[in-house]
Amino acid sequence: MAGRKVKIEVRNLSKHFDDLIVLHQMDFDIYEGEFLCVVGPTGCGKTTFCNVVTGLLPITEGSITMGGEKIDFKKHNVSFVFQEPSCIPWRTIWDDVKIGLEIRKVPKKEINERVSAILDLTGLTEFKDFYPSQISAGMKQRVVIARSFVTEPDLLLMDEPFGQLDSSTRFYIENQLIKVWQKTKRTIIFVTHNLEEAVYLSERILVCTQKPTGIKEEVIVDLPHPRDITDREFVKIRNRVTDLVKWW
Ligand SMILES: Nc1ncnc2c1ncn2[C@@H]1O[C@H](COP(=O)(O)OP(=O)(O)OP(=O)(O)O)[C@@H](O)[C@H]1O
Ligand SMILES: [Mg+2]
Structure with a gap:
């Protein structure tokens, strides 16, 4: 190193x-x-x-x-991913992933760009309008990863x-x-x-x-x-x- x-x-x-x-x-x-x-x-x-x-x-x-x-x-x-995937039941994948950016008051245009890029990278783009109940455990863990990385x-x-x-x-x-x-x-x-x-x-x-x-x-x-x-x-x-x- x-x-x-x-x-x-x-x-x-x-x-x-x-x-x-x-x-x-x-x-x-x-x-x-x-x-x-x-x-x-x-x-x-x-x-x-x-x-x-x-x-x-x-x-x-x-x-x-x-x-x-x-x-x-x-x-x-500092972002933390736990063993249990934790998605917000009433938010779509898109809305779930953007939450950390909303909290940080990132401008809407930038939120859209960043969420879009990270969903692309995690292979979730086509599922962006799905709710957690509609996706598998593995996919939920990908949502969690996307949500953690999106705030850089x-x-x-x-x-x-x-x-x-x-x-x-x-x-x-x-x-x-x-x-x-x-x-x-x-x-x-x-x-x-x-x-x-x-x-x-x-x-x-x-x-x-x-x-x-x-x-x-x-x-x-x-x-x-x-x-x-x-x-x-x-x-x-x-x-x-x-x-x-x-x-x-
Ligand atoms: N809040 C707490 N109060 C008292 N003891 C605790 C507390 N949290 C953890 N411990 C003790 O500290 C030690 C370390 O626990 P910890 O959960 O960090 O281990 P770990 O390495 O993550 O274990 P695992 O591989 O099972 O996840 C254990 O003996 C546990 O019982
Ligand atoms: Mg442990």
Whole structure:
């Protein structure tokens, strides 16, 4: 990752819930435009990490800064995609995707242009007038992705967003996500249990330890997209991550 500009600095980050030490003195950087995956055993604090980055939970110790400043939600646009797709039942896809732009009072003409472009990129244009009840779970997750990217977030946190999807839908959406990421150059932190998914998507994988959680190792995935899960290099990296995870 030499030569890349650092966007987010996590320094000596700890998060305790009373006596329970979850995150313990974590130190790492996230680069501008990076696609970073975080893997770790269940309950190690991946969701907790997302929650402290978004400010939903206070930090116990240490700091997270973006562009040298403490993350401030009035200034920085941090977007969060959860495991469960959440669409607004009474809004069409078009109206759902534009909501973040309306809140930010973006001019109507620009809203139309941006929504139109992101629906195109996520393959949703022909479904723009559909309601959530009329579309599949995979499509709903695409709506959520479109809605998160349309505001051009400084940081996009994704917490196991595709865990519920069957594998062929997952591959399709993963490819779509890569396309959107390559086009928009957003910075993404993607949490997953699925090691193959981590190698398929990311430029770098942080492998976390058991609680008190630190970073066991980082694995660089220097492979071009679209990736081939049967490719020798791919399999080598996946095996490497699997080995690290065996000793969780
Ligand atoms: N609000 C809370 N109050 C007290 N303990 C909490 C709270 N939120 C999480 N925890 C504890 O912190 C630890 C980390 O939980 P977290 O949900 O962040 O793990 P995770 O890595 O996301 O797990 P999973 O892989 O199952 O999603 C767990 O032991 C959990 O019980
Ligand atoms: Mg979690």
